Amino acid sequence: MPKGSSPLRLLASLLSGYAKPVIDLDRLAPSSVYDLDYRIAIVALAFEVYSKPFMAGVRRIRTGELKLVQFIAQRPWLLPVIHQWSNSRRDHQASLYVPQHLRRGYLADTMFDDVIDFLIARGSLVRGASHLIEGTTPLFRSILNAALQGALFTAELEVLNELRGLTVTNEMLEGS
Amino acid sequence: MIEIEQIVINGLSTAGEFAGVLKLGPGLQIISGGNHYGKSLTATTIAWCLAVEPMFGISDNQPICFPEAARERVDFGDGTQHPVITSRGGLFIKHDDGRRLQLWRAIKGDTTVIDILEISVSGKVTTSRLNTRFETMQDPTGGMQFFLFEWMGWPREKVSTFRGESSIYLENLAPLFYIDQAEGWTNIQALQISRYGQQKIAETAVEYLLGAKESIEQRFALQQSEQRDQSLRDEAHSISDRVRGTLLRFGWDITWSGSGTVPSIVKRWSGLSLSEVLLKEADADISRSLRFNIERTEKLRLSLTKGDLDQGSSAPAITSQAAIDLKMRRNELSKQLHILRLQRENAEQLTFAIQHKLKSAGDLLRYKKSHVGRLDVVECPTCHRDLDAETFSLQQQTEKSVEAHVQALDRDRILMVDNLNALTRSMITTTAELAIVDDQLNTAESALRVVTESTSPAREQMAKLAIDLSAAEREYQRLQDMAREIESLQLQINTWVESVGLSRIPVGSETDLRSRIERFSATLFEYLCALGHMALKSSHPGQFYLDSQYTPYLDGRRLRSLGSASDQARLVAAYTLALAVTAEEIGGYHPGFVVLDEPLQQNPDSQHRELFVRFLLAGLPTATGIQVIIFTNLNDAEVKHLQEHGREVHESLGDHFLQPISHSSAEGPL
Numbered sequence: 001m002p003k004g005s006s007p008l009r010l011l012a013s014l015l016s017g018y019a020k021p022v023i024d025l026d027r028l029a030p031s032s033v034y035d036l037d038y039r040i041a042i043v044a045l046a047f048e049v050y051s052k053p054f055m056a057g058v059r060r061i062r063t064g065e066l067k068l069v070q071f072i073a074q075r076p077w078l079l080p081v082i083h084q085w086s087n088s089r090r091d092h093q094a095s096l097y098v099p100q101h102l103r104r105g106y107l108a109d110t111m112f113d114d115v116i117d118f119l120i121a122r123g124s125l126v127r128g129a130s131h132l133i134e135g136t137t138p139l140f141r142s143i144l145n146a147a148l149q150g151a152l153f154t155a156e157l158e159v160l161n162e163l164r165g166l167t168v169t170n171e172m173l174e175g176s
Numbered sequence: 177m178i179e180i181e182q183i184v185i186n187g188l189s190t191a192g193e194f195a196g197v198l199k200l201g202p203g204l205q206i207i208s209g210g211n212h213y214g215k216s217l218t219a220t221t222i223a224w225c226l227a228v229e230p231m232f233g234i235s236d237n238q239p240i241c242f243p244e245a246a247r248e249r250v251d252f253g254d255g256t257q258h259p260v261i262t263s264r265g266g267l268f269i270k271h272d273d274g275r276r277l278q279l280w281r282a283i284k285g286d287t288t289v290i291d292i293l294e295i296s297v298s299g300k301v302t303t304s305r306l307n308t309r310f311e312t313m314q315d316p317t318g319g320m321q322f323f324l325f326e327w328m329g330w331p332r333e334k335v336s337t338f339r340g341e342s343s344i345y346l347e348n349l350a351p352l353f354y355i356d357q358a359e360g361w362t363n364i365q366a367l368q369i370s371r372y373g374q375q376k377i378a379e380t381a382v383e384y385l386l387g388a389k390e391s392i393e394q395r396f397a398l399q400q401s402e403q404r405d406q407s408l409r410d411e412a413h414s415i416s417d418r419v420r421g422t423l424l425r426f427g428w429d430i431t432w433s434g435s436g437t438v439p440s441i442v443k444r445w446s447g448l449s450l451s452e453v454l455l456k457e458a459d460a461d462i463s464r465s466l467r468f469n470i471e472r473t474e475k476l477r478l479s480l481t482k483g484d485l486d487q488g489s490s491a492p493a494i495t496s497q498a499a500i501d502l503k504m505r506r507n508e509l510s511k512q513l514h515i516l517r518l519q520r521e522n523a524e525q526l527t528f529a530i531q532h533k534l535k536s537a538g539d540l541l542r543y544k545k546s547h548v549g550r551l552d553v554v555e556c557p558t559c560h561r562d563l564d565a566e567t568f569s570l571q572q573q574t575e576k577s578v579e580a581h582v583q584a585l586d587r588d589r590i591l592m593v594d595n596l597n598a599l600t601r602s603m604i605t606t607t608a609e610l611a612i613v614d615d616q617l618n619t620a621e622s623a624l625r626v627v628t629e630s631t632s633p634a635r636e637q638m639a640k641l642a643i644d645l646s647a648a649e650r651e652y653q654r655l656q657d658m659a660r661e662i663e664s665l666q667l668q669i670n671t672w673v674e675s676v677g678l679s680r681i682p683v684g685s686e687t688d689l690r691s692r693i694e695r696f697s698a699t700l701f702e703y704l705c706a707l708g709h710m711a712l713k714s715s716h717p718g719q720f721y722l723d724s725q726y727t728p729y730l731d732g733r734r735l736r737s738l739g740s741a742s743d744q745a746r747l748v749a750a751y752t753l754a755l756a757v758t759a760e761e762i763g764g765y766h767p768g769f770v771v772l773d774e775p776l777q778q779n780p781d782s783q784h785r786e787l788f789v790r791f792l793l794a795g796l797p798t799a800t801g802i803q804v805i806i807f808t809n810l811n812d813a814e815v816k817h818l819q820e821h822g823r824e825v826h827e828s829l830g831d832h833f834l835q836p837i838s839h840s841s842a843e844g845p846l
Contacts, residue, residue: 029581032537035573036565037544074536077529111570118568150546152539155532 033074039115042156044140045147046070049160051134060133063116064173069163071106073156078102079163086166103172177760177768178269178328179803181276183221185834187263187284189250193837198826202803204796206818206825208810214833215807216357217243219773222805223354225267225279227290227308227320228347231367232356236309237287245834246283253831260284272768272801273297277327281308290320294327313343321346330765333392335380336399337373344392348374348381352755353766357773357807361745363736364727375399382726383689385755386696387764391689405438408676412441415672419450419665426658427608428458429601442676450666462659469652476645480638491640495627499620506617509610516606520599527592534585541578619647696758697722703750704728704735706794708787711738742784749775756802769803776808789814793821 032038046069051059072078081102116132119125123137134140147153179202186195198207198218209215220241223229232241239247246265249257263283270276278293288310294302304323312321313332324346325332333344351360351367359366365378374380376395383392416434423430430453434441454460565572573581623643630636701720705712711730712720718731728735728747735747752770759766776788789810796804810818815825 029584030573030577032533032540032573032578032581034571035540035578036570037572038536038540039570041540041543075529076532077525114568114570118563118565118570121563121568146543146546150542152543152546153536154539155535 034111036115036118039070039111040119040139041143041147041153042070042073043112043115043119044143045153045157046073046160047132047134047140048144049157049164054131054133058134060128060131062130062168062173063127063132064130065168066132067109067112068106068168068173069160070112071109072163073159076155076159078105079159082163082166085172086168089167089169089171177272177766177801178277179272179801180222180267180769180805181270182266182268183218184266184268185217185221185246185263185283186266186837187246187250188261189258190261191250191252191256191258191836194250194252194834195837196833196835198833200803200805200826201824202801204792204823205803205805206792206810206823207805207807208815208825209807209828209833210809210831213828213831214243214245215809216773217246217833219354219357219771219805219807221265222267222771223350223356224265224283225281225290226324226346226350227281227312228345228350228354230309231347231350231354231369232359233367239283239287242283245832250834251832252834252836271328275327292320292323313345328765328767331389333380333384333389334396335374335377335392336396336403337375339373340403341396341400342372342374344374344377344380344384345369345372348372348377349385349767352381352385352752353769354771355748355752355773355775360773361748361775363744364748364751366748376725379725382696382755383692385759385764385766386692387759387762388687388689388692389765390687394687408438408672409434409441411672412438412445415665415668418668422661422665423454423458424601424604425608427605427612428454428460429605430454430457438676442673445669446673450662450669454662462655462662466652466655466659469648469655473645473648473652476641476648480641480645485634485637491633491636492624492627495620495624495640495643499617499624502613502617502620506610506613509606509613513603513606513610516599516603520596520603523592523596523599527589527596530585530589530592534582534589537578537582537585541575541582544575544578616647619643619650623647692758692762692764693722693726695762696726696754699758700728700750700754703754704746707746707750707791709735709743709746709750710740711735711743745775753796753802753804756804757800760800760802768801769805771805771807773807774809775806785814789817792818792823 043066046066047059047061050065050069051061054060068082072082085102116125116127119139120127120135122139123135124139125135126133147157180200182200183198184195186193188194196214196218207215207218220243223231224239224241229238229241230236234240245251246260246263248260250260251257262285264285265281265283267279268276269279274297276295278295280291280293281287281289288308289305290308292304292306294304296302306320306323307315307318308320310318312319313325314322316322322332334341335344336342347369351365354367355361356367365381368378368381370377380392380395412434414434416432419432420430423432432450432453433444436444448456451462454462623640626639626643627636630639697720700722701712711717720728720730720735723729728751730738736744739746749772752772756766756768756770758764760768776785792806810825815827818825
């Protein structure tokens with residue numbers, strides 16, 4: 001199946017000749033997690049909260065760290081899990097008991113990779129060796145301002161702020 | 177209706193006695209004087225002697241509405257100020273049937289009481305001292321407003337508050353006949369009191385002055401009925417929560433809802449009793465259980481005291497089996513409770529996730545609608561070719577699609593909340609059952625111990641009988657407690673249903689309110705035109721009407737927002753005068769006088785002054801019995817012009833209204 005084509009359209013094409021499917025995609029309710037606008041907004045908020053100054057007027061963030069925090073921001077119920085994971089970093093025995101589904105979940109978030117590719121193509125980000133650097137056509141600050149003014153994505157911002165105290169080690173980002 | 181005959185302020189200062197007297201006649205009375213003369217002092221005395229000072233936003237009995245001259249330092253115009261020792265205000269009023277009243281209230285002194293001289297038509301004088309504010313409308317012997325309403329022949333009408341009832345006070349009516357210089361001109365009823373919590377008091381005050389007594393009473397009855405309805409629904413909710421909580425504690429999850437309208441709850445609760453619902457939904461018949469328990473206890477007692485003992489007793493086996501069965505049951509219930517706890521934890525987590533997703537989707541929808549920061553056109557920064565999101569396997573959802581997602585999530589949320597509630601109920605019933613089984617297991621284990629320690633089969637059988645009898649008696653006690661609680665709940669339900677039956681829903685009848693308001697509206701329009709309201713100047717000004725709050729509208733727009741800034745004062749003056757004149761024509765409860773303190777304050781230009789003088793000459797109806805008292809500052813030409821046309825203008829004779837008593841003539845300085 002070509003990447004990006006709707007599974008429902010594919011199903012419709014498979015059924016054609018045997019059945020007469022009438023599929024109105026607008027009436028279906030896909031999750032917001034798969035919406036480009038939502039994902040860009042969350043990436044923008046995460047970048048604004050976590051990025052650090054790199055050069056004069058330019059900020060950057062570790063790619064893996066951005067992937068992890070934006071993943072948690074969309075799923076606040078995973079907060080206790082990531083805290084447990086972060087706290088177990090010095091205790092190898094304890095790390096055995098840490099649930100691995102979070103790690104698996106965020107590593108498998110391929111949509112994040114697609115969104116980053118898109119933002120790089122648009123010029124909002126530049127890919128470094130292990131970092132993402134603010135691009136020539138900045139976008140994130142205006143999204144953050146719009147969110148703050150309109151009280152939008154407050155729950156996600158709350159999670160991102162709560163995650164500030166979290167220590168994200170390179171070991172945790174391994175494989176991302 | 178009444179008329180003000182005289183306003184007096186007198187007192188004692190360190191320089192001696194002082195006084196100021198203003199005598200008034202019927203009809204239009206214009207009091208003209210310069211700044212700091214004492215016009216507002218005189219006007220305030222009217223409000224003070226009627227004890228309506230709360231409308232100025234001050235506490236009861238506080239004379240701070242007066243200028244310093246009357247309460248701290250008096251200046252007689254000689255450049256020195258003399259401390260005031262005592263002072264008081266007096267208001268002389270005359271009823272149209274010939275009775276007179278003098279109201280004297282201290283300004284500096286004991287302000288909580290008012291001295292009243294009641295003079296009958298025959299000249300008989302009765303004096304009394306009444307409380308100005310304390311229980312003013314409620315106390316039939318000491319309340320000043322109670323007395324005044326009686327003297328005026330006005331009915332005391334009740335109005336609803338948010339949690340009960342109150343009365344219409346004089347300070348609720350005063351903003352419609354007393355226009356204060358400082359705030360009164362800012363809006364119609366600008367000084368109306370809202371802190372008393374009376375519902376719809378502004379409309380009620382207008383209706384009262386227009387004499388629409390029936391309409392006020394109907395509204396009050398309806399509001400009281402609505403309040404009662406709400407209180408009944410709250411009570412029904414509380415009873416339903418108690419019923420469900422108690423029955424869940426006994427292990428029964430039944431439907432006993434307190435939601436809906438009062439009639440629907442009555443229908444539901446009168447249809448089936450609690451015992452019937454228990455039998456129908458939980459197959460629980462307490463009276464049958466009680467009967468069965470009594471029979472069993474009796475049989476056990478007979479067996480223990482008179483029955484033959486079976487030598488080949490199987491008591492140890494039966495007791496042991498009972499203990500095993502109960503242990504298994506307890507184990508089963510514990511497992512069930514554990515599963516329920518896990519399910520609830522998961523359900524809580526899922527509900528939290530759904531709520532978060534719902535919030536995110538709602539935010540996304542607003543974000544999409546606001547378009548801020550969204551990428552409408554995306555192009556490659558190098559080749560400037562349009563970039564398609566689908567090239568990157570990405571999709572931008574439509575607003576419609578996000579809306580559908582929000583709706584789906586909301587359905588899920590409702591489902592999960594119901595699920596959580598059901599799980600909580602199941603946990604309560606299972607915990608209750610577990611407690612009963614625990615108790616039974618303790619008894620069974622104790623019985624097993626006693627039976628196995630018995631030395632002969634006969635003793636084994638007797639021990640078992642004794643323990644069974646004790647358990648049956650305890651069960652009987654438990655059932656009786658349960659029956660008593662259910663009976664008490666049923667009693668609460670019955671009392672509630674009966675209390676609903678006692679409350680009657682008032683039936684509204686036709687009143688004359690509409691015709692009264694129509695008359696008022698027509699007069700108001702006439703006065704607005706006469707006063708020269710700019711919005712009504714054109715030959716076809718549009719449709720003029722009063723809305724349900726009696727606010728004037730012109731072609732769907734509030735008149736207050738139309739015209740120039742100075743039209744605000746015209747609107748207030750016209751409204752006040754039209755109300756007084758209409759009330760007189762149709763027999764309302766209006767005092768019969770109107771006080772306008774400085775109506776020219778918004779019109780300093782000559783064109784508006786001329787318009788105002790013309791209104792005083794031709795606009796005001798001379799034929800009515802309404803006394804219009806205007807405190808203003810007219811120039812000599814205006815005074816002369818008015819006097820030439822027969823209008824009574826009281827001009828200031830000195831610099832100050834208050835003068836030392838030796839310099840003051842018997843008639844006062846005016």
